Amino acid sequence: MxxxxxxxxxxxxxxxxxxxxxxxxxxxxxxDTVGVVDTTSGLWYLRQQHEQSGTISSYRxxxxxxxxxxxxxxxxxxxxxTPGMFRPTDGYVYLRNHIAIxxxxxxxxxxxxGDVPITxxxxxxxxxxxxxxxxxxxxxxxxDSLGSGEQGLGAASYSFYYGNPLDKPFVGDFDDDDIDTxxxxxxxxxxxxxxxxxxxxxxxxxxxxGDPGDRIIAGDWAQKDDLPGPDTVxxxxxxxxxxxxxFSNTPGVADVDFxxxxxxxxxxxxxxxxxxxxxxxxPSLEAELTLQLSRDxxxxxxxxxxxxxxxxxxxxxxxxxxxxQIPSRAPTDTFSGIITTTGNETDYRHTFNVDPxxxxxxxxxxxxxxxxxxxxxxxxxxxxxxxxxxx
Numbered sequence: 001m002x003x004x005x006x007x008x009x010x011x012x013x014x015x016x017x018x019x020x021x022x023x024x025x026x027x028x029x030x031x032d033t034v035g036v037v038d039t040t041s042g043l044w045y046l047r048q049q050h051e052q053s054g055t056i057s058s059y060r061x062x063x064x065x066x067x068x069x070x071x072x073x074x075x076x077x078x079x080x081x082t083p084g085m086f087r088p089t090d091g092y093v094y095l096r097n098h099i100a101i102x103x104x105x106x107x108x109x110x111x112x113x114g115d116v117p118i119t120x121x122x123x124x125x126x127x128x129x130x131x132x133x134x135x136x137x138x139x140x141x142x143x144d145s146l147g148s149g150e151q152g153l154g155a156a157s158y159s160f161y162y163g164n165p166l167d168k169p170f171v172g173d174f175d176d177d178d179i180d181t182x183x184x185x186x187x188x189x190x191x192x193x194x195x196x197x198x199x200x201x202x203x204x205x206x207x208x209x210g211d212p213g214d215r216i217i218a219g220d221w222a223q224k225d226d227l228p229g230p231d232t233v234x235x236x237x238x239x240x241x242x243x244x245x246x247f248s249n250t251p252g253v254a255d256v257d258f259x260x261x262x263x264x265x266x267x268x269x270x271x272x273x274x275x276x277x278x279x280x281x282x283p284s285l286e287a288e289l290t291l292q293l294s295r296d297x298x299x300x301x302x303x304x305x306x307x308x309x310x311x312x313x314x315x316x317x318x319x320x321x322x323x324x325q326i327p328s329r330a331p332t333d334t335f336s337g338i339i340t341t342t343g344n345e346t347d348y349r350h351t352f353n354v355d356p357x358x359x360x361x362x363x364x365x366x367x368x369x370x371x372x373x374x375x376x377x378x379x380x381x382x383x384x385x386x387x388x389x390x391x
Contacts, residue, residue: 031219031222031271032219032220032221032231032269032270032271033271034047034217034219034234034245034268034269035047035072035267035268035270036236036260036261036265036266036267036268037070037266037268038264038265038266039064039066039068039069039070039264039266040066040264041062042062042063042064042065042066042068043060043062044059044060044063044070044083045059045060045265046268046272047059047272063096067087068087068088069087069088069116069117070083070084070085070268071083071084071085071086071118071119071130072084072119072269072270072272073119073120073128073129073270074121074128075095075096075127075146076127077125077126078097079271080272081270081271081272082097082098083095083096084104084130085104086111088114088115091109091110092107092108092109093107093108093109095107106146106147106148107148107149108149108150108151109147109152109153110130110132110143110152110153111132114134114136115133115134115141116133116134116168116169117130117131117133118130118131118132118169118170118182120171120172120173120181121173121179122157122180122181123179124178125144129144129145129146130146131143131156132156133169133182135165135166136165137161137165138161138162138163138164138165138167139162140160140162140169141159142156142157142158142159142198144157158198160199160200161200162182162184162195162200162201163184163193164186166186166187166188167184167185167193168215168216169183169184170182170185170216170217170218171183171218172232174194174195174196174218174231175204175230176228176229179198181195181196182195182198183195185216187212187214187216188212189208189212190212190214191206191207192205192206192207192209192216192233192249193206205249207249207250207251208251209246210235210237211237213239214235214237215236215237215238216235216236217233217267217268217269218231218232218233219270221234221247221255222247222248222255230249232246232247232249233249234246234254234267236261238261238262238264238265239263242257242258242259243256243257243267244257245257288309289307289309289365289379290382291305291306291361291363292305293359293360293384293386293387293388294388295388295390296351296390300390301351301352301391302321302352302359302388302390302391303349303350303351304319304352304384306347306348306350306382307346308346308347313367314340314367314369314370315339315365316336316339316366316367316368316369316373317335317339317348317365317366318334318335318364318366319336319362319363320362320363321334321352321354321360322359322361323354323357323358323359324357324360324387325357325358332352332354332357332359333352333354335352339368352390354390354391355391356389356390357389358387358389359389359390360383360384360387360388361383362381362383362384363383364379364380364381364382365381366379367379
């Protein structure tokens with residue numbers, strides 16, 4: 001199943017998150033994971049794993065402009081979900097076939113002001129398309145193909161009525177027949193309505209899941225023996241900043257829950273494991289990267305020295321200094337920026353002018369974008385092996 005997002009032709013800066021990044025294992029039927037999008041800035045976060053334990057990676061990048069509605073789908077039928085955006089002001093759709101810098105690979109428009117985009121494989125051909133839900137009428141418009149050439153998509157393949165005004169649509173393969181259908185979530189009550197066909201009629205299944213105000217998604221969270229199964233519900237609880245995923249479409253407690261996102265973010269679901277594939281074109285620094293913390297004997301300042309091996313490209317570092325005598329989640333001081341434009345240097349030194357105390361240091365290193373001064377691709381995290389008394 002893929003949750004859909006329409007994306008503006010904006011520069012897409014892939015900035016891998018701060019967490020450890022395992023080498024991708026591309027199973028034939030990988031399970032779905034979650035993501036969130038800040039629609040005020042166009043910043044996306046895609047999570048590669050939904051388990052509570054183990055190494056988790058989160059991919060961070062910009063796509064779209066403020067006000068765009070994010071969607072995701074398998075637009076080119078390759079088995080992986082990639083971003084899209086729907087611009088409600090003019091009905092334009094922007095779709096990317098890769099997680100990479102660039103404009104929309106597919107651009108067209110459809111719908112009217114107030115329409116809500118939904119995405120899925122509605123005819124079982126293995127390709128996702130963008131369709132619409134019109135809340136004012138409770139009407140669904142299914143399109144079984146994508147547009148092109150920045151032209152209008154034309155008439156819907158078919159339409160039907162389903163639900164009440166203000167119901168929130170979502171999409172999934174709820175009966176495991178390889179065809180996505182439309183579900184509805186009544187956020188005021190937490191009631192879920194599922195249909196197993198894209199036709200008019202009463203819900204085939206209805207149940208309560210979550211609390212009023214929760215935001216719903218659906219995905220194949222619970223694969224067993226590497227085999228796909230039906231899509232099941234999950235909810236994002238904004239005030240708690242928590243995802244709750246259920247392994248069956250029934251009422252009950254979450255099978256998996258974890259902190260992710262913040263109250264202003266829009267949740268997504270899809271298969272995002274492919275994100276890493278195009279980014280493994282550099283050697284790892286893990287074995288050669290070190291961070292040393294010491295007191296500069298002449299100034300008394302804390303001095304951090306980062307060293308690395310042969311890289312041959314721009315590197316970005318984020319370093320934090322923590323006061324051991326004042327336990328706090330907030331660092332005493334931080335540095336973030338490009339530390340080498342070529343990668344040919346062997347080390348980078350940074351000093352912190354701090355009050356007398358005992359400090360520790362840690363940092364992350366990434367590939368860097370010289371033009372923006374930002375990190376692009378997370379490489380590794382490293383900490384000092386000892387403390388230092390500075391100031």
